[in-house]
Structure formats: C-alpha cells, structure tokens
Amino acid sequence: MNFASDHSQLSSSIPDAFGGPVGAPVGVFGTAQAHPLLNGLNEPQKQAVCLPAEHGLILAGAGSGKTRVLTTRIAWLMQTGQVSPQGILAVTFTNKAAREMLTRLSAMVPINVRSLWVGTFHGLCHRLLRTHWRAARLPETFQILDTGDQQAAIKRLIKAMGVDEERFPPRDMMHYINALKEQGIRSGQAEAHDAHTRRKVEIYAEYEAQCQREGAVDFAELLLRAYELLQQDEALRTHYQQRFRHILVDEFQDTNPLQYAWLQLLCGPQTVIFAVGDDDQSIYAFRGADVANMRAFERNYAKGNVIRLEQNYRSHGNILTAANALITNNADRLGKNLWTDAGEGELIRVFQGVSDLDEARYIVDEIRELTREGLPRHQMALLYRSNAQSRVLEHALFQAGIAYRVYGGLRFFERMEVKHALAYLRLIANQDDDTAFLRVVNFPTRGIGARSLEALQLEARQLNSSLYNAAASLTGKAGTAVGQFIRMIEGLRTETTGLSLPEVIDHLLDRSGLRQHYQAEKDGQDRLENLEELVNAAATFADDPEAAHNIDRDTGEATSLLADFLAHAALEAGEHQAGDQDEAVQLMTVHSAKGLEFSAVFIVGLEQGLFPHENAMMARDGLEEERRLMYVAITRARQRLYLCHAQTRMLHGQTRYCLPSSFLDELPEALLQRINTVPAWSAGSYSTGWSEAPAVDMTTRVSARAAGAAESAGGFHVGQNVVHTKFGAGVILAAEGRGEEARVQVRFGQAGTKWLALAYAKLEAV
DNA sequence: TCTTCAGTATTTTTT
DNA sequence: ATACTGAAGA
Numbered sequence: 001m002n003f004a005s006d007h008s009q010l011s012s013s014i015p016d017a018f019g020g021p022v023g024a025p026v027g028v029f030g031t032a033q034a035h036p037l038l039n040g041l042n043e044p045q046k047q048a049v050c051l052p053a054e055h056g057l058i059l060a061g062a063g064s065g066k067t068r069v070l071t072t073r074i075a076w077l078m079q080t081g082q083v084s085p086q087g088i089l090a091v092t093f094t095n096k097a098a099r100e101m102l103t104r105l106s107a108m109v110p111i112n113v114r115s116l117w118v119g120t121f122h123g124l125c126h127r128l129l130r131t132h133w134r135a136a137r138l139p140e141t142f143q144i145l146d147t148g149d150q151q152a153a154i155k156r157l158i159k160a161m162g163v164d165e166e167r168f169p170p171r172d173m174m175h176y177i178n179a180l181k182e183q184g185i186r187s188g189q190a191e192a193h194d195a196h197t198r199r200k201v202e203i204y205a206e207y208e209a210q211c212q213r214e215g216a217v218d219f220a221e222l223l224l225r226a227y228e229l230l231q232q233d234e235a236l237r238t239h240y241q242q243r244f245r246h247i248l249v250d251e252f253q254d255t256n257p258l259q260y261a262w263l264q265l266l267c268g269p270q271t272v273i274f275a276v277g278d279d280d281q282s283i284y285a286f287r288g289a290d291v292a293n294m295r296a297f298e299r300n301y302a303k304g305n306v307i308r309l310e311q312n313y314r315s316h317g318n319i320l321t322a323a324n325a326l327i328t329n330n331a332d333r334l335g336k337n338l339w340t341d342a343g344e345g346e347l348i349r350v351f352q353g354v355s356d357l358d359e360a361r362y363i364v365d366e367i368r369e370l371t372r373e374g375l376p377r378h379q380m381a382l383l384y385r386s387n388a389q390s391r392v393l394e395h396a397l398f399q400a401g402i403a404y405r406v407y408g409g410l411r412f413f414e415r416m417e418v419k420h421a422l423a424y425l426r427l428i429a430n431q432d433d434d435t436a437f438l439r440v441v442n443f444p445t446r447g448i449g450a451r452s453l454e455a456l457q458l459e460a461r462q463l464n465s466s467l468y469n470a471a472a473s474l475t476g477k478a479g480t481a482v483g484q485f486i487r488m489i490e491g492l493r494t495e496t497t498g499l500s501l502p503e504v505i506d507h508l509l510d511r512s513g514l515r516q517h518y519q520a521e522k523d524g525q526d527r528l529e530n531l532e533e534l535v536n537a538a539a540t541f542a543d544d545p546e547a548a549h550n551i552d553r554d555t556g557e558a559t560s561l562l563a564d565f566l567a568h569a570a571l572e573a574g575e576h577q578a579g580d581q582d583e584a585v586q587l588m589t590v591h592s593a594k595g596l597e598f599s600a601v602f603i604v605g606l607e608q609g610l611f612p613h614e615n616a617m618m619a620r621d622g623l624e625e626e627r628r629l630m631y632v633a634i635t636r637a638r639q640r641l642y643l644c645h646a647q648t649r650m651l652h653g654q655t656r657y658c659l660p661s662s663f664l665d666e667l668p669e670a671l672l673q674r675i676n677t678v679p680a681w682s683a684g685s686y687s688t689g690w691s692e693a694p695a696v697d698m699t700t701r702v703s704a705r706a707a708g709a710a711e712s713a714g715g716f717h718v719g720q721n722v723v724h725t726k727f728g729a730g731v732i733l734a735a736e737g738r739g740e741e742a743r744v745q746v747r748f749g750q751a752g753t754k755w756l757a758l759a760y761a762k763l764e765a766v
Numbered sequence: 767t768c769t770t771c772a773g774t775a776t777t778t779t780t781t
Numbered sequence: 782a783t784a785c786t787g788a789a790g791a
Contacts, residue, residue: 094780122781146781219781254780287779386777391782408779445767571781591778613777629778652776653782 241268316345
C-alpha cells in the first residue's frame, strides 16, 4: 500500500470537516437556515449550530467535527445578531483548545476576537479574581501556586505544625485538599469521623490560613474562590448572569462538580448553555471529572435537546466498527454509534511479541516499511498506557536511527532554573510569598543555612508575618546574610522600576547571581539557555496582544504586566520540552493523545494489568474508564491501526509474564489481522480464544530465546506450568538468581502469585 | 555546603 | 531497572 497516494485518495473521499462540500441540504430543525457559515456542515452539525436559544447538549463523537461546531455556533450567534461578542462565554480545559477556538473564530468572523471571553476554567476564574480581588477577599498581588508550589507549601506547613510526615504525606494531603475543593468543600464543612481524618481536616484548615496569609492561590482555589465570589456577591452574580447570554462548554464530560456548579451559578434566567462532550471519551475521573454531570445537564437543562454527532471524518470503517464494538461493553452510556462513508479500509493488525523488546523491534520494522510507503513520520504515533513504557520504544527507535518525539515530562515554566528566576520575580511582586522566598533565599547559596531559616520561621510565626517581613525586621540588628538578601530584593524592586518586563528579568538574573551560578556550573549550559529563553518569553509576552487581553474591559483598569506574566507562567506551563523534531514519530500516553489524530497508530502493551491497568481496578468503574481509554486510543487512527502486546515485559526491574488484554477479546475477530502467533504458554483458565492457534507465520524476530532462556533457573523457565505440594498448579511468571539464590515467581490458581526459593519450595514441572 | 548512600515508590494530567 | 527523596558523612 502506498500511503502517499492513499492519503490523497482518502482526503477526497472523506469530506473534510473543516471545509467540505458546499451546498449541502439545509436542516429542518428549529431555525436552521441557509447561511454561509453553515456551508459544508452535515445535518446534525447544522442543527447543533442553529439550535434555538435553549440549553442544549451535543454528544460529539470522536472525529465528528466538534470544535468546528462549537466555533461555528459562536460565529453564527454573533452574525445573526443573536448576541454581541460581550455576551459570549466559551470555556475549555486547555489553553491549546482555547487558542484553537480563537484562531478559527478570527478566520470566520471579522470581529476582534479579543473581546470574547474564551478561555480555560482556570484562566477565566483567575480573570474574575484579578478584577474583583477585593470582593474575593484576596490581596491585589495574589500569586498562583502550581502543583509543585502547592506541595512545597503543604510540606512546609506540615513541618511547621509538627505533624508526622510519614502518616500525613504532603502528596496525599495535597490530593485530599484538592479533592475536597473540587467538590466545593471548605475545611469547615469537611466530614471527619475518625482521628486521622480530623487531623487531615485540621491541616486543610491551616493550609487555607497559610495561603490567605501569603496571598497564595492554588489551581483548585481559583475555581472555588471564583465560585464563592459569585455565590456570595449577588450584585456581581447578577451582573455576569445578565452579561453572558450564551455559555459554551467544551469537553463537558471532563467537568468536575465544582466546575459544573460554577457554570450553574453563571447561568441566569436569560442564559443559554451549549455543552459539547462525549461520555465515551471521559478518561479523567481520577482527577475529579464526573461524567454524571452530562446526565444531570441533560435532565435539568437540555431536557431532550440532545444532538448526536456520529458521522466520523477521521477513520476508516473497520477502525470505527472496532471502537463501537469495544465501547458497547460499557453500561450507562448516553449512547452513540460512529459511522463513516470512507469505506472499510484495512484490517486492524494484531501483533504478539515474545517480549517488550520483540514488540519494539516489530514496531521499528513497521515504521521503516510505512516510511518506505511514503507516510511521513509525524503521521505515526506510538500510544501507551504508562510513561514507563516509552523507554524500550525510545531505545529501539534510537538504535534504528528513527527520529522520534516523546510527549510528557517537564515543561518550560516547570524547569528548576526557570522557577528560580520566577521566584525572584514573585518576591518583587508580592513579598509575602513564602514559597518563593524559601525557594531562592539561599539559591544561589549565600550562606543562609537551616539554622538561620529556623530562627527566621520562628520569628515570622511570632510576628504572624511573612518570612520576608520577619527578615526585614531582623535586619536592623546586623548585616547578616539574610539582611543582604532582603536588601538585594529591595534593590531589585527599586532598580527595576521603569524597566520593561524582559529588562527586569535580565537584570534580576545578574543581580541574584543566577546567571553567574549557572555559568560556573559545568552542566549549566542548557539551564543558562533556558534563562535567556525566559527573557525572550517575557519580551514576547510584553509585545503580544495577549497581554492586552488582560486589560480588564469592565473597569478599564490595566493590570500589571508583571502580575500577568507570572499568572501566565503558572496557568500555561508552556510547551513540553522533549526534542521537537518535525519529521518525528510521536510517542505519548493515550491520555495525551486525546484530541489528536494520526494516519498510523500503534497501541502498545495491550496486556492484562497494563492496559487495562491493574491499579485502575481499585477505582469504581475502573474497568469502564480503561475501556474508554482504549476507545480513545483506537479512534486516534485514520487509516492503519496496530495493536501490540508482548508475552513478557520488564517491569520494576523484573520480567513479568503477561496475558493479552481483555480488550482484544472485545474486538470482532473479522476486523483483525493476526500478524503472527507464538506458542501458547498459558494454563487453560486464561485462554484468550486464540492461543491454541498453530504457530504459523512465525517471524524470525520472534525467537523464544529472547525471554525464555535468559529467565530460567534451576531447570525451570518462565511460562512453564508447575505444581506445588501446597498451592497446587501454577505458571511461572518470572525467575531470578542462580543456584542457591534462585527464586521463581509463580501464579497459582487459588493461592495467588508468590515468590518461591527453589532451594526450599517443592516445585514440580508439569 | 556538597556529596553520597540508602530507602522508596512506580497509571493516567491540566490548570 | 531507575529515578527521586531525605538524611548522614567529607
């Protein structure tokens, strides 16, 4: 198959969702009408765009032109004079989605899209709080804590409270606090029926107080504060309710209870909510998203005003049939079936490797083949369930000299050196920011050790003031190191008044010693470059109209550019830093692939325990969420889909024996093309339905040596069926050690999985 | 203050 | 395996 030619053929056979055939029939639903904006939309899309001024729920399947409908709806509302730009509020989850919407809108309508309220939940709430900081009982200079800052703040608090960090790990406390906030629960309302929970609530309360004192607002707090602001201030609430005539929500299935409540609060008697989402693509329950919001919205608002976008403009038929078949196994769906007129296309290729290395080798070979057929590398994606899986793949790709790009990892504003520089900036903006103070008070090192900090913290507690103020009050005593630090910050503040933002940062890098520090450090070159990049980013930010975006039009009051830049850094952490080669194979988790599409997709590591992930089974409806994740993965593919799994995989330093994912069994066999079959290893009860198939088409790279022989001990090998006098029949999952040390991991039917020392255990081969 | 070592955890992620 | 953390040693 030649991808280069097939590609062009595909694009002509599938009408592009963003510019398809013109003159399609006009809808009969509601006020649907002929309008240039509606050209090229299919019937349900048109109905959605032209939905009369009532609440509506759009069930938008994968690849059904969701964003197009959303943006066209906004453009249509404005062009038909139903609403002025000021009356629009469009909410997304990511900055990327918000940008995308603005970009498309500006291409559709001649108005200045800057006057629209389009943004993320957090961005919009932040804007509300900046504008109404007094009413929200915040200091004007309040700072946003990102996840790292928040954890540091909690950790510091736990130490100060003298709480046992073992019993109350800061990480867990952070999740606990955020989970409560996302349900709109303050420390005062939190339930506690046991001593441990009572202590957690106490810490939550202390954390609230600390944040208030320091003028710090974490991500969840942005939403909760904004919610409480609207709830408590009736005049303000009425103002915004009357202003926003149309609220449009993207990815509605990802909303958490607080976000839903926030939307309800903004929804006045004259407001119309247009919610777009796909319950089958709800994959963020673990971070508080609640699909139940969709049902609730349908029941209480949309009331039958539900439109399904089921025509898919992305994938070939077999891929959609597989996705539909899989997701049918979920209960409680709102119901939806994707279809396409693009034809069936190719079968879905299923490959079983002997090991994870084998799997990677196969993928490398296929990528080479696809490249020969003319498919650009960035049109190929390797999707996996967990980040750890990228390692083997990266290694294989590197060896083969294939350019690749891994998504995930640190982003620009999360890098250590950048955070350091920002901390100085934050201290200039708000000296009460203890998190920023502690980050840089001794970085670069200036002789301020643990003991001076302890004294400082004690002093601060007694004065009930920030560390900065405590330090400033102590400075009178002597020219201590702490005193010098305070003078340095004060110097920065005076020296930089009147300077432009990039000049401020540039000056700060010298004055703080950060630049010199990284110049002296042997591996500091990259970090230095990042610091220079920060200056550039600030320059771009200062020039960019986006800065103008933050001038509040309600009050006409320009907010400080510095504060805006800091908020920008927290709310938009920037691009992922991974090597960004243009012509590169894309590696990412299934989660981060949501919303993307590729001509060829490899779903990797389709094994029980990995995908679906074993940890997911603990959660309520965990398997269903994993299945939705698989659904998302499958629907990323346009033309060719590979499903790969391996018999053995290196996990946490040991070789684990793996069964094929149960999701493979949920796909109709007629859609699958088995690339190979390797000998069955499993004891009967784990029959996958195809492990008995004869070993045909064994490719040379499938050598039993890869995993078997290397992982044997005392005459036993991985995959072997054994019998134990006490535990009964089992199968060897892993082996390690030699001679007296030799141990094997065995999965028994009843007794579960155990490690046994061969020197002692009475194991018999079957 | 910087280095080193032992101990630990290891699904998914945006803001 | 490995990467990150916190605490003890040079």
